[in-house]
Amino acid sequence: MTIEAPTLAHATPAQLKLFSRTLDRMAIKVAQDEPTLGVEFPHVTAPDGSWIRMPASVSAGYTGEAWSHGNWLCGFWVGLLFASYLQTKDQKYLVWARERMRMVAQRADDPNTHDIGFIFDSSAIPGFHITGDRWYADIALQAADKLRARIVTTRRGAYLASWGPMNDPRGRRSSAIDTMANLSLLYWASNHSGDASYRLAADAHAAMTAPAFVRPDDSTYHAVEYDVASGERVRGYTFQGAGDESAWSRGQAWAIYGYVHSARETGKREYLALAERLARYYLKRLDGRVVPPWDFDATGADAHIKDTAAAAAVSSALLELGRLHPNADSGARWTQHGLAMLEGLCRDEFADEASHRGLLRHSCYSKPHNEGVDSATMFGDFFFAEALCRAALPGGLRPLSAVPTL
Numbered sequence: 001m002t003i004e005a006p007t008l009a010h011a012t013p014a015q016l017k018l019f020s021r022t023l024d025r026m027a028i029k030v031a032q033d034e035p036t037l038g039v040e041f042p043h044v045t046a047p048d049g050s051w052i053r054m055p056a057s058v059s060a061g062y063t064g065e066a067w068s069h070g071n072w073l074c075g076f077w078v079g080l081l082f083a084s085y086l087q088t089k090d091q092k093y094l095v096w097a098r099e100r101m102r103m104v105a106q107r108a109d110d111p112n113t114h115d116i117g118f119i120f121d122s123s124a125i126p127g128f129h130i131t132g133d134r135w136y137a138d139i140a141l142q143a144a145d146k147l148r149a150r151i152v153t154t155r156r157g158a159y160l161a162s163w164g165p166m167n168d169p170r171g172r173r174s175s176a177i178d179t180m181a182n183l184s185l186l187y188w189a190s191n192h193s194g195d196a197s198y199r200l201a202a203d204a205h206a207a208m209t210a211p212a213f214v215r216p217d218d219s220t221y222h223a224v225e226y227d228v229a230s231g232e233r234v235r236g237y238t239f240q241g242a243g244d245e246s247a248w249s250r251g252q253a254w255a256i257y258g259y260v261h262s263a264r265e266t267g268k269r270e271y272l273a274l275a276e277r278l279a280r281y282y283l284k285r286l287d288g289r290v291v292p293p294w295d296f297d298a299t300g301a302d303a304h305i306k307d308t309a310a311a312a313a314v315s316s317a318l319l320e321l322g323r324l325h326p327n328a329d330s331g332a333r334w335t336q337h338g339l340a341m342l343e344g345l346c347r348d349e350f351a352d353e354a355s356h357r358g359l360l361r362h363s364c365y366s367k368p369h370n371e372g373v374d375s376a377t378m379f380g381d382f383f384f385a386e387a388l389c390r391a392a393l394p395g396g397l398r399p400l401s402a403v404p405t406l
């Protein structure tokens, strides 16, 4: 049984004004940058504030033993164009979004990465929701097929392998916490097509990830290597965090985000309870700040490097957690946390200066690889826009899903 989804009614008039003003400023920056990009897409900002760019076509892969994520950020730019349209109702953003989507669409066949979820959940799904054009839905379904094909079935359960072609054992045995935030594409595909296999794959992944990734203190591993036959965890490790046993803050954000959406889409109370435990851990380590360090266990000078992308993703997830929580008081508390984070990001981290082309300063793509450190990142900017839309334009960017009885 489901009840109709309420709209988010807890933001104050002052917060709504701030969010709307920030969306206006976002739309201006996006319109200034779009004509400068050619066939490339913004990735992260350089120290001078300009965008470092990459074509959409760059897939993930190994060069020898070195792994490269490729361009998993291209869809987020399309998402910003749609968010700008929602705020301004200016048709030029829809024209640009469609042109960009044509360049991103080639990646819907990419067999190399779980990030196919991020790419199309942020672009084709808002495109279909906003325009009703089936072209977008068909692209999203094609991408969902590729994500579903990443399932590895073991005696313990099934998980989605995160990195690399499925015939490469290095990728096949590994999964990342980031995959939890990619599941939204599968949930959407199930709802759209009526084919439950997408949801079953996502649910199986969420069920297997919880015991393998969540530590006794409710922090999370960045990555887990499984025994592909038994499904036992062989080791937990990191790729972008400070250490194998550390709490990489964006990983915690992806986990919160993924379990909130999994609770909504499966109706499973245990996913809601886990999302709350993960969020409580995050808040405890945040210790009153708005923005976490890139890794809660970073030490020395590194402990001062922040990740606004983690803050944006958590803010967006907590707004959704507040909307679907069955207890009104608990729901209101989660909503307040999400709104306070969003307000802090708008006030203190939005890059107003013309020389800084990103929206949010102080994100951190990968400290160990020294890439996008103290930069804007396209994923940070997108999840910031998603949170702003959830607060100020509910149901605009994505369908306002019905809330299950949890």
Ligand code: GLY
Binding pocket: 069, 115, 178, 240, 250, 365
């Ligand atoms: N691949 C997702 C991230 O860098 O957080």
